[in-house]
Amino acid sequence: MEKRVFLGSFVNHEKLKKSYTEIKKDLSGVVSGSWVKPENFHITYRFLGNTPTQKIEDILASLSSELGKDIEVDITLEGLGVFPNIDSPKVLFYRVLENKTLKDIYNVIEDKLLTLGYKKEIKPFIPHVTILRIKEVKVQQFSEKIKKYENRVFLKQKTLVVDLIESILNPRGAIYRKLNGV
Secondary structure, three states: OEEEEEEEEEOOHHHHHHHHHHHHHHHOOOEEEEEOOHHHOEEEEEEEEEEEHHHHHHHHHHOOOOEOOEEEEEEEEEEEEEEOOOOOOOEEEEEEOOOHHHHHHHHHHHHHHHHOOOOOOOOOOOOEEEEEEEEEEOHHHHHHHHHOOOOOEEEEEEEEEEEEEEEEOOOOOOEEEEOOOO
């Protein structure tokens, strides 16, 4: 049996609901796609995809000292960003400002996954919190609208918990379930 999993940290979605609602309203008619439910807001360190149950047990054992514990981290969500670029946006996200602690967490995860046979991630680690997977967009209007959020601080958070999270896909959006401590 397999589960679709990733390593990540949920962020305080309650403090983001107001800005999220404002952004959705502001971008209405300019962009459409799948909006992420606020309770699913997270930073992904590593997406592992469909993973056999035995491998999940190995990951949980290897990362046991990192998972499910409060980690002191000073993160700031400021401004909005897009992947891959503003001319062809596919993902809209809250930007997470550069943060050494997040990079350290990422590096520990990468090193431990390497010992389990996973290859190092090629793409650079860019911490972010996805809010929309874009299907259609009026690029010029979209670009102008997200600029106004450029220097806006949406959230400051002092602690995070790293979890192994199962992503269960369904037509109304993904359901996330923590696997560590189960």
